[in-house]
Amino acid sequence: MLARDPYEGLCRVQSEYGNIAGFGWGPVKYVLMFGPEANAFLFANSGLFTVREAFDVLVPVNGETALIASDGEAHKHRRRLVQPAFHRRRVDGYIARMAENADALLDTWRPGETVDAYAALREVTRRTTVQLLFGDRLAADEELLGGELQTLLDGIDRPYSQLVALRSVPNPFWRRVIQARASVLERLMREIADRRMDPTPRQDVLGLLLDSRDADGGGLTDVELQDQAISLMAAGYETTSAALGWAVHLMLTTEGVWERAREEVGDVPLTAEALQSFTYLGRVVDEVLRLFPPAVMSARKVAEDFVFEGHRVPAGSMLLYSPYVTHRMESVWPEAEAFRPDRWDPASPLHRPATPATYLPFGGGQHRCIGSAMAVTGIKVSLARLLARTGLEHTGAPVTPRSITAMRPRDGVPVVVKEVRAA
Template identity: 45%
Template sequence: MPNPPVTLALPERIGRWARRRGPVFSIGVPPVRNTFLIGPEANRFVFANDTLFRAREAFRALIPVDGETALIVTDGPDHARRRSLVRPALHAKQVDGYVRIMAQAADEALATVPGEEVFDAYALFRAAIRRSTTLSLFGERFASRATGFGDDLQPVLDMVDTWPQAVDLHERLRTPRWRRAMASRARVDEVVLEEIARSREVGPDADAGVLSTLVHGRDESGSGLSDLEIRDQVVSLIAAGYETTSGAMGWLIYALGSDRALQERVREEVLPVTGGERPSAEQLRDLPLLSACVTETLRLYPPATISARYVAAGFEFAGTQVPAGSMVIYSPYLTHRDPEVYADPLTFSPERWLDGQRRPPHEYLPFGGGAHRCIGSTMATTELVVMAARLLSRGRIELAPQRVRATSFAAMRPRSGMRIALRDTSTNA
């Protein structure tokens, strides 16, 4: 029998409050007061009324990593302009060109697995996704620097993976942790700005990945992104891929390893299509069950279990007045696990996504929604399909005895890794 889904304490607690108090309720006292809008209709309201909210105050803790001009912390016309210039680099056709890099990164990581011994698959694919994302951004020339780049970024990611108030305190006190993080960011900035300068010098280069598109892209007015804007979008993409995509990969492995029958069905789909070799972008379209497993993973384990908006203009929702200056919290996790939205919501059932079944954005929101919906969603889902296909081509996933728990702030991920063994790896049977 498949293992039960892993739960997370904070959104589960919010869910209990919502069942007692209704879809709108507030906790705390000014200036630390959060208003919770829970359920699909609340999500719909937030996504449809972007002018009532600002993202910058809600995600200010990410500025030390992502930068002042990152899409996640900008609003209004500035956000719309930058988004229009970043979007072409992450269009589905562009992402198709990164499939080879994704598969190569997965294979290189899996080549280090010693036979059928137990290993931490979450840690292994975390490194593979970091390398894949970096190479997709910068191209093959950057390969030798990819690992060091990710290592330099980690202290900054660790510092912001906490409550925003804690980040503010580190900054005000200039704690040793803050200073280490800022030193790491300076090393990251040096590398990225060097690559930006090189790209401007050599001109557009189809083999230089996302960076070249960002450097040389222009909007209708002929305007492009500044070096600072490019730096912030590049680091945002790496940080998001490193944290959110790797977390989702861990849960996908858990789901497949928990259900032997489902795993065999997916392997029986993957192996005839790919022949056990690296898949092409076209072959990915012939893997509907694996793609549905990815979609279902993101439903049951959304990267952002809760998300936030700062209220710029007061409003009324469900008969409750929400004043300007409040922080609104909504929850993809609770929506995705709501029995009034999804039948049998705690069962991992990719079948609910087959035959072209879709859900509206306010019911399925692993990448958020509205003006701030994650611009890298296509790249993330493609990477998950590619890496899972390569893993399943190596053998059957067998979960090792372990206590699987979740942790979350920047992203929902396995707290202590995901220990597995691969069986029949020599035959790919």
């Protein structure tokens, strides 16, 4: 059931078996835990779990020291060094570049043509992510670098069982993935070497990672720099562009949403303050991420036996939890399957205060996505430019999801361009 349709399958497991269920064979045991109580338990008891084994299949792409595959003190140390690059004031400084790249895309659109909004915004997001993470020199190689990065992303965008099988025997696909990573690393290390020869401060993420120091004066090693850069790229652009695709689809197919958001954005110059003032657009983005969270489910390896809701979960089990299921539980979110941006208005009868256990589009606890503020800002900026400059019409083509690592529109989001206004 989970293999055929992981989205409906996960919801059916929760509906039919409750908030904790297990399956498996021999030594391979899986436990699924659903809902706010399960999420709160998981995030409050991080010592019962490890992530290294849970994300072992991602290590060949993301690296041994990537935050997603780090545990304990090593994870805390690396996260402290990476965190400054994603402080709010840093992210606000990225808005102009995000808007510039969105405008460059819209300048190429012509009234009357049909475009795949998801594919187009995906290219823009990749270009922006390369620029903000790696700087202008590497961004000049974005087309070549982007192709290698896409090969890397394709290498981890497979069901877990396929990834295990692909890694276990020599095959052309996995060789291409490993070669792509080596190519990206070679270009990245040349950039790092150039910056060490010319230590002029740079405000991109790579520059901030190079300069970051802990209380003892220690920084990231070369291997840690490589792994953080690649894993941030992998985590950043695919998930952000997926959310943008869903946002365009939902806004154009839900009566009144596009028009209301467009009226709010108007011709207001795009600054950090303006972006914060777009309260309705913020509610739209929150609602998109509720219905289509970047990761359908996530995993932990159980390090110690524990009991949850009367069930003993043995050490060695693979634990799965699902933001997607929590976000679609009627007991948590009334009219959970419906796209209702106004549910985020405290005056709405549908409003429910979001907590880390009820709303977790970027995961939670110590391993919550470190780039979540940057992702949300990028989504809002691209949508604000679309709203300010274009009139779009959905073609009516069905839009269905694919992938559980970054749930995105399977066949894109085709729209007809009705109008394009000058920047």
